[in-house]
Amino acid sequence: MADFDVIVIGAGPAGYIAAIRCAQLGMKVACVEEWKTARGEPALGGTCLNVGCIPSKALLESSEQYEHATKGLADHGISVSGAKVDLAKMIGRKDAIVSKMTKGIETLFRKNKIEWLKGHGRFSAPPGGTNDPWHIEVGGEKAAARHVIVATGSKPRHLPGVAVDNDVICDNVGALSFSQVPERLGVVGAGVIGLELGSVWRRLGAKVTMLEALPAFLGAADEAVAKEAWKIFTRDQALDIQLAADISKVSPGKNGVALEYKHEGAQKRLECDRLVISIGRVPNTEGLGAEAVGLKIDARGFIEVDEHCRSSLPGVFAIGDVVRGPMLAHKGEEEGVMVAELIAGQKSHVNYDAIPWVIYTHPEIAWVGRSEQQLKAESVPYRSGQFPFAINGRALGHGDTRGFVKMLAHQKTDEILGVHVINTHASELIAEAVVAMEFRAASEDIARIVHAHPSLSEVMHEAALALDKRALNM
Numbered sequence: 184m185a186d187f188d189v190i191v192i193g194a195g196p197a198g199y200i201a202a203i204r205c206a207q208l209g210m211k212v213a214c215v216e217e218w219k220t221a222r223g224e225p226a227l228g229g230t231c232l233n234v235g236c237i238p239s240k241a242l243l244e245s246s247e248q249y250e251h252a253t254k255g256l257a258d259h260g261i262s263v264s265g266a267k268v269d270l271a272k273m274i275g276r277k278d279a280i281v282s283k284m285t286k287g288i289e290t291l292f293r294k295n296k297i298e299w300l301k302g303h304g305r306f307s308a309p310p311g312g313t314n315d316p317w318h319i320e321v322g323g324e325k326a327a328a329r330h331v332i333v334a335t336g337s338k339p340r341h342l343p344g345v346a347v348d349n350d351v352i353c354d355n356v357g358a359l360s361f362s363q364v365p366e367r368l369g370v371v372g373a374g375v376i377g378l379e380l381g382s383v384w385r386r387l388g389a390k391v392t393m394l395e396a397l398p399a400f401l402g403a404a405d406e407a408v409a410k411e412a413w414k415i416f417t418r419d420q421a422l423d424i425q426l427a428a429d430i431s432k433v434s435p436g437k438n439g440v441a442l443e444y445k446h447e448g449a450q451k452r453l454e455c456d457r458l459v460i461s462i463g464r465v466p467n468t469e470g471l472g473a474e475a476v477g478l479k480i481d482a483r484g485f486i487e488v489d490e491h492c493r494s495s496l497p498g499v500f501a502i503g504d505v506v507r508g509p510m511l512a513h514k515g516e517e518e519g520v521m522v523a524e525l526i527a528g529q530k531s532h533v534n535y536d537a538i539p540w541v542i543y544t545h546p547e548i549a550w551v552g553r554s555e556q557q558l559k560a561e562s563v564p565y566r567s568g569q570f571p572f573a574i575n576g577r578a579l580g581h582g583d584t585r586g587f588v589k590m591l592a593h594q595k596t597d598e599i600l601g602v603h604v605i606n607t608h609a610s611e612l613i614a615e616a617v618v619a620m621e622f623r624a625a626s627e628d629i630a631r632i633v634h635a636h637p638s639l640s641e642v643m644h645e646a647a648l649a650l651d652k653r654a655l656n657m
C-alpha cells in the first residue's frame with residue numbers, strides 16, 4: 184500500500200492544478216485519473232482539455248478563420264476564391280492541440296514527482312481512528328493519505344429517455360468530432376456550450392436551429408449584452424434560436440432525428456441530420472464511495488463544501504465542477520491552489536465575486552461581477568456607463584465594431600460592481616476589469632489610467648468616463 188500526503192481524485196483543471204500546487208509546497212502527491220481517449224489511451228486533463236474548453240476553442244478558431252476568409256476579407260479589399268474546408272484536417276489539428284496539452288500535464292506531473300494512479304478511484308472504509316489516513320481504492324489496490332482532494336468534475340446532462348450515441352445524437356464529445364458538416368444541425372439548449380458548438384458548425388455551413396426551454400436568452404448575462412447578442416446571432420448570423428421551446432418527443436431515424444415541440448402556442452417539428460444536446464452539466468460523484476464514508480452530497484448532486492472547499496469529512500476537500508459555483512475551469516483551478524495552500528497551513532482564499540465568464544462566440548461575450556438586473560433585484564444603488572466599439576479607431580481598423588463595454592459602479596462609493604463586454608476580443612479585455620475588481624477599484628481609477636491608443640482597451644476607459652457622464656469621444 185502506497186502512502187501519500189495528499190491524494191487528488193480527478194486530473195481535470197481543478198485536480199491537476201491542486202496536485203501541482205501541493206507538490207510545489209513539498210507534499211508527496213498522487214493523482215487518480217481514469218480518463219481514456221477515443222483510442223483507449225489514458226489521458227490527463229479532464230473535460231476541459233479533452234472534450235471541453237481546449238478542443239472547442241480550437242474549432243471555434245478554425246471555423247472563424249474560414250468564415251473570415253470567405254466573408255470577412257472583401258471589406259479590406261482582399262478577394263479570396265476557392266476557400267474550402269478540409270474537415271478531417273481541421274479535426275486533426277484540434278486533436279493535436281488536445282494531445283499536446285494533455286501530454287504537457289504528464290510532463291508537469293513527472294517534473295513535480297506526482298504519481299498518476301491510473302483507473303477509477305473510490306473511498307474505501309472510513310479511517311479507524313482520528314489520526315488514521317483515508318484509503319482510496321484504485322483498480323483493486325489501496326493508497327493512503329491524510330488529505331484527499333475530490334476533483335471528479337461533471338458530465339453532460341442528457342434529456343430523459345433520449346439515448347446519446349455521440350454519432351447522430353451527441354453531447355459535447357460527439358459534437359467536437361463530426362466526420363462531416365451536417366446540413367441541418369439541431370441544438371437543444373442555447374446556453375454557453377450550445378452557442379459555441381452551434382457557431383462552429385454554422386460557420387462551416389450547417390443550418391443551425393437551437394431550441395431553448397427557458398423564455399429568456401442568456402439569462403446569466405447582463406440584459407443589454409444579451410439583447411445585443413440576440414440581435415447579432417439571430418439577424419446577422421442566421422442562428423435560428425427558438426426560446427421557450429417545449430420538446431415532447433425526440434425520434435432518431437435512419438437518416439437523422441426528428442423533434443416535436445411546442446413553440447409560441449404552436450406544435451412544431453424539427454428534422455435534422457444531427458442533434459447536439461447541451462442542456463447543462465451535472466456533478467460527477469458516480470462510484471466515488473461517498474456514501475460508504477459519509478461524504479455529504481446536496482440535493483442537486485454537488486459535494487457539500489464551505490467557502491474553503493472543506494467537505495463534511497475531516498481532511499477531505501472538494502473542488503471544481505463537483506462543488507457549488509460556476510462550472511468554469513479557472514474557478515476550479517483557483518480552488519485547487521487555495522486547497523493546496525490550506526493543507527500546507529497557509530492562509531488562502533478564492534474571491535468568488537471576481538470570476539470572469541466568457542462565451543467564445545463571435546463577437547465574444549465576457550463579464551465579471553454583477554449585472555444591472557442583479558443590482559436592481561438587490562436594491563444596490565449604482566451608476567452605469569456604456570461605450571460602443573463603433574467609434575473606436577482600432578475596432579474600425581479591425582473591421583469589427585460590434586458591441587460595447589458597460590461598467591456598473593456603486594452610486595456612493597464608486598466601487599466597480601460589474602463590467603460587461605461584447606466584442607471580438609472580450610475574453611482579453613475583461614482581464615482589466617477582473618484586476619480592477621480584485622483590487623476593489625473605483626470607476627474613477629479606470630478613468631484615470633492611461634490606455635494605449637489606438638487600442639480596444641480605450642473603450643473600457645471611455646465606459647468608465649461615461650459612468651461619470653464625461654466620455655471624451657462621444
Ligand SMILES: Cc1cc2nc3c(=O)[nH]c(=O)nc-3n(C[C@H](O)[C@H](O)[C@H](O)COP(=O)(O)OP(=O)(O)OC[C@H]3O[C@@H](n4cnc5c(N)ncnc54)[C@H](O)[C@@H]3O)c2cc1C
Pocket residue numbers: 192193194195196197198215216217218228229230231232234235236237239302303304305334335336337338355376467469470471502503504505510511512513514515543
Ligand atoms: C464544450 C465545453 C466547452 C467548455 N469551455 C469552457 C471554457 O471555455 N472556459 C471554461 O472555464 N470552462 C469551459 N468548460 C467547462 C470546463 O470544462 C469545466 O468547468 C472544467 O473542466 C471543470 O474542471 P474539473 O477539474 O472540476 O472537472 P473535469 O474537467 O470534468 O475533470 C474531472 C476528471 O475527474 C475524472 N474522474 C471523475 N471521477 C473519477 C474517479 N472516481 N476516479 C478517477 N477519475 C475520476 C474524470 O475522468 C475527469 O478527467 C467547457 C465545457 C465544455 C463541455
